[in-house]
Amino acid sequence: MHKIAFKSLLNRKLTVALSILTVALSVLLLIGVERLRTEARNSFSNTVSGTDLIIGARTGSVQLLLYSVFRVGNATNSIGWDSYQKWAKDERVEWTIPVSLGDSHKGFPVLGTSTDYFKHLKYAEDQHLQLAQGKVFSRTHEAVLGANVAKKSGYLLGGKIVLSHGSGEGAMSEHADQPFTIVGILAPTGTPVDDTVHVSLDGLTAIHEGWESGSASLLSTAGVLAADENRAVPLPVTITAFYVGLKSRTSLFGYQRAVNQYREETLMAIMPGVALSELWQLMKIAEQALLVVSGFVMIIGLLGMLTALLTGLNERRREMAILRSVGARAWQIFVLVMGETLLLVGVGIAAGVSLLYLILVTFRPVLREFYGMSIAINPPSSAELLMLLATLIAGALIGAVPAWRAYRMSLSDGLSQQS
Amino acid sequence: MLIDINDLQFTWPGNPRPTLNIPSFSLTQGERLFLHGPSGSGKSTLLSLLTGIHLAQSGSIRILGQNLAQLSGTKRDRFRADHLGYVFQQFNLLSYLSVLDNVLLPCQFSQLRTQRAGNPKMQALHLLDRLDLHRHLHQPVNALSVGQQQRVALARALIGAPEILIADEPTSALDAERRGAFIELLFECAAEHGTAILLVSHDPQLATQFDRSVNLPTLNHAAMEAEDA
Numbered sequence: 196m197h198k199i200a201f202k203s204l205l206n207r208k209l210t211v212a213l214s215i216l217t218v219a220l221s222v223l224l225l226i227g228v229e230r231l232r233t234e235a236r237n238s239f240s241n242t243v244s245g246t247d248l249i250i251g252a253r254t255g256s257v258q259l260l261l262y263s264v265f266r267v268g269n270a271t272n273s274i275g276w277d278s279y280q281k282w283a284k285d286e287r288v289e290w291t292i293p294v295s296l297g298d299s300h301k302g303f304p305v306l307g308t309s310t311d312y313f314k315h316l317k318y319a320e321d322q323h324l325q326l327a328q329g330k331v332f333s334r335t336h337e338a339v340l341g342a343n344v345a346k347k348s349g350y351l352l353g354g355k356i357v358l359s360h361g362s363g364e365g366a367m368s369e370h371a372d373q374p375f376t377i378v379g380i381l382a383p384t385g386t387p388v389d390d391t392v393h394v395s396l397d398g399l400t401a402i403h404e405g406w407e408s409g410s411a412s413l414l415s416t417a418g419v420l421a422a423d424e425n426r427a428v429p430l431p432v433t434i435t436a437f438y439v440g441l442k443s444r445t446s447l448f449g450y451q452r453a454v455n456q457y458r459e460e461t462l463m464a465i466m467p468g469v470a471l472s473e474l475w476q477l478m479k480i481a482e483q484a485l486l487v488v489s490g491f492v493m494i495i496g497l498l499g500m501l502t503a504l505l506t507g508l509n510e511r512r513r514e515m516a517i518l519r520s521v522g523a524r525a526w527q528i529f530v531l532v533m534g535e536t537l538l539l540v541g542v543g544i545a546a547g548v549s550l551l552y553l554i555l556v557t558f559r560p561v562l563r564e565f566y567g568m569s570i571a572i573n574p575p576s577s578a579e580l581l582m583l584l585a586t587l588i589a590g591a592l593i594g595a596v597p598a599w600r601a602y603r604m605s606l607s608d609g610l611s612q613q614s
Numbered sequence: 615m616l617i618d619i620n621d622l623q624f625t626w627p628g629n630p631r632p633t634l635n636i637p638s639f640s641l642t643q644g645e646r647l648f649l650h651g652p653s654g655s656g657k658s659t660l661l662s663l664l665t666g667i668h669l670a671q672s673g674s675i676r677i678l679g680q681n682l683a684q685l686s687g688t689k690r691d692r693f694r695a696d697h698l699g700y701v702f703q704q705f706n707l708l709s710y711l712s713v714l715d716n717v718l719l720p721c722q723f724s725q726l727r728t729q730r731a732g733n734p735k736m737q738a739l740h741l742l743d744r745l746d747l748h749r750h751l752h753q754p755v756n757a758l759s760v761g762q763q764q765r766v767a768l769a770r771a772l773i774g775a776p777e778i779l780i781a782d783e784p785t786s787a788l789d790a791e792r793r794g795a796f797i798e799l800l801f802e803c804a805a806e807h808g809t810a811i812l813l814v815s816h817d818p819q820l821a822t823q824f825d826r827s828v829n830l831p832t833l834n835h836a837a838m839e840a841e842d843a
Contacts, residue, residue: 196722199711206710513705519667520702521770522695522723524688606687609667610700610782611658 200531203514204538210507211539214500218543221496222586223550225489226579230551232482233578234570236475239265242386243467245317247447250274250282250454251436253461257477260470263294263436266304266387270296273433278460283437285453287446290315292438295399295431298358298370303344305358305392307399307434313339315440318386328352329379332394335401335428338375339393342383350377356392358402370402385563397428404428439464493586497540497593504536504597512608515601520610529602536594537587544583548575616778616810617641617664621673623836624659633659634670635836639828641778646801646811648824655830657814661782664812665698666690678777695724699771699809703783706767707755714738714751717769720776727774734773741769744803760787761796768800775807783815797823 204211243249243264251259252272261267273295283291292315295307306312313324313331329352332339340350350356355374375394383389441447447466454464515528523531555572562570575583619639625632634656641647651657662668663675666682675682678697682690699720707716717738721728731737742748745765750758758766764784771779781800785793797813797820804811813820814830821827 199708199719199722202710202715203708514708517702517706517708518719519691520665520700521719522691524691524723526688527723606667609662610665610702611662 196527196531197534199518200535203531204535207507210503214503214539215543215546217496217499218540218586218590219546219550221489221493222544222547222583223554225493225582225586226548226551226575227554228485228489229576229579229582230555232485233576237571238385239474240468240471241319243471244319244321245315245440246438246467247441247444248439248451248454248464249436249467249470250439250462250464253463256463256465256470257474259436259463259465260467260474262296263438264387264467266296266306266391270435273435274437274462275433275460276431278457278462279434279437281459282439282454282457282462285450287441287443287450288439289442290440292316293396293434294436294438295396295434297435298360298399298402300344300356300358300392301348303341303348303390303392304387305394305399307394307396307431309396312393316388316438318384318388322384324384324388325382327380327382329377332378332398335395335397336373336375337378337395337398339379339381340377341381341389341391341393343389344392345377345380350380352377352380358392358394373402383563396431396434400431401428493589497586497589500536500539500590501593501596504532504594505600508532508597508601508604511601512604515605516608516610519605519608523605525602525605528605529598531598532601533591533594533598536597537591540587540590540594543590544586548583615640615676616643616645616678617812618676618679619673620676622663622670622675623672624663624668624670626659632836634663634834636660636673636834639833641810641812643777644805644808644810646804646825647813648821648827649812649814649830649833650816650818650821650827651814651830652816656834656836657782657816657830660830660834661780661814664780665700666694692724695720696726697777699773699776699779701764701767701771701779701781701784704760704763704787706770707758707763709755711755712752713742713747713755713758713766716755716766717742717773719770720773724774727776729774731774738769738773741772741803742766744806745769745799761792764788764796765799768796768803772803772807772809776809779804779809779811781811781813784813785815785820786817793820794823 249259249263251263252270252274254271258268262270279291279293282288290311292312293309296304298305310331310333313326316324318324326339327342329339338356344350354377356377357374358370360370375398381388441450451464451466454462518528519525552572555570559570559572617640619636622634622636623632624634651660659668663670664677666685669683677693680693682693685693708719711719714735718734721731721734728734739748739751742751745768747762747765747769750762755763755766764787767784771781784800785796788796800811801823813824
């Protein structure tokens with residue numbers, strides 16, 4: 196019986212191949228979107244690891260997270276250096292990383308920080324930053340590049356770069372008088388660190404000396420303050436935010452509350468995990484819209500297959516009558532058509548999943564190289580397996596339609612001449 | 615008695631008058647019966663009842679003593695597979711199977727016919743040889759002539775020696791000279807397997823070769839009533 200079914204399928208290979216392709220592409224889209232969604236989440240979650248709190252000026256917690264960690268958007272306000280000093284010296288604190296943003300180099304954000312950044316910042320599963328070449332900055336006009344910055348701009352150790360005021364490609368004026376020397380290049384991390392130019396807080400202070408309200412004064416354009424490593428640089432007045440690692444997580448809520456209630460300056464302390472889940476809440480609608488669309492593509496795919504099957508059925512009345520005449524039971528006709536649909540959907544699912552892995556394997560190096568996205572090649576998650584199962588069940592339900600029709604037809608037509 | 619019909623009445627749903635009204639009809643062991651059925655005489659309906667596709671509203675059809683109405687649908691299907699060979703007017707074969715696999719089809723659905731054939735493949739080859747088709751075993755079915763296709767269908771209907779062979783206008787696609795030859799071959803092969811023949815056709819010229827000839831419009835009182843009305 197299955198030999199007949201198989202040969203019958205082979206006889207209609209074009210329709211069969213197209214049906215399988217339809218299902219395969221729908222599965223590819225459905226699982227691909229799900230994969231992309233979880234990978235995007237992972238990649239976001241991987242960016243901050245081991246940081247207990249992020250403290251900045253009061254704003255939305257998602258906004259603080261976005262600009263302080265992902266360099267998305269601009270800080271509305273900065274926080275005072277003395278506030279940072281006070282909370283960094285708290286006895287519950289193990290380490291802090293100050294972060295100062297606002298400048299850029301050829302579109303890459305410039306981040307002013309201390310050497311603690313390289314010591315304490317962790318990403319993914321508790322991994323420390325690694326230097327691929329060179330060393331951490333130690334002098335005022337030295338810079339450490341993220342992996343992508345070095346790769347895309349082709350900079351080498353010892354090269355000189357000039358920072359621009361403001362961010363983005365169209366950043367305004369340049370701090371041309373005070374170039375920075377590249378002393379280190381970080382290993383790739385798959386996080387925004389790769390796209391960042393790191394300099395010391397002193398460096399940022401130095402290039403902004405003599406700048407008032409966003410433009411250079413005569414003093415600086417005249418080159419009076421030009422790079423002089425021996426000149427003492429005053430302490431920064433403000434920073435954008437700082438990351439905090441606590442000695443014990445039990446003190447987390449107490450410390451957070453204390454920061455939030457600080458009277459001298461309005462500060463806000465956020466837990467990166469909590470802010471991330473708020474971000475997911477925001478993105479949920481877009482994610483769900485994507486999922487719904489790919490769900491509909493799946494339904495359309497299955498309906499397309501149903502159309503092909505039903506059309507094919509009319510052409511197969513002859514075949515059914517012959518099978519009935521040699522003794523095929525009516526239920527065997529049902530099983531024949533049903534089994535055929537399930538096989539098509541099954542093979543389609545397998546092909547779709549294979550195609551996804553093929554694409555992942557093929558494009559992984561490209562994604563890593565050009566977008567700094569590292570995609571893990573994992574076996575299908577339980578959510579994905581559930582989707583595949585749902586597809587199979589939907590396929591079975593859809594397959595029941597032509598199977599039932601064939602069953603009814605074989606009962607009524609019987610052996611009568613139908614061509 | 616292979617086929618025994620008594621007071622058979624059949625009305626298609628939605629039809630005011632019965633299509634079939636046959637007081638009595640029978641086919642005996644090894645008999646070769648010609649049933650003359652012009653179009654509209656209820657030929658297709660009678661065949662669908664004899665093959666157990668449909669059931670009559672009243673009266674009975676017994677095949678090999680078994681009242682078909684007492685069997686479930688699936689059991690009627692199995693009964694048909696075991697005891698009936700069937701030849702259509704044309705397009706008898708599944709195009710995606712080889713000539714040999716087409717002949718072997720009934721053995722896939724009937725254990726009884728597989729047993730009776732002994733070695734189904736040997737019997738199929740023997741039948742095809744007998745029907746002068748041994749050179750076409752591996753040819754695609756579509757490459758065969760209509761006459762060759764009908765002979766393959768004949769081999770299929772006879773494999774595993776069913777008691778009854780029902781042929782529905784098996785020669786209508788053949789030209790005149792070939793018709794006689796086909797009937798001859800049909801008789802010879804059926805005789806070898808002890809299979810009785812019920813051949814239905816609108817062409818009365820075929821009747822001369824048969825043991826007995828029955829006119830369906832005479833047999834079927836419903837047709838006469840319809841003509842009177």
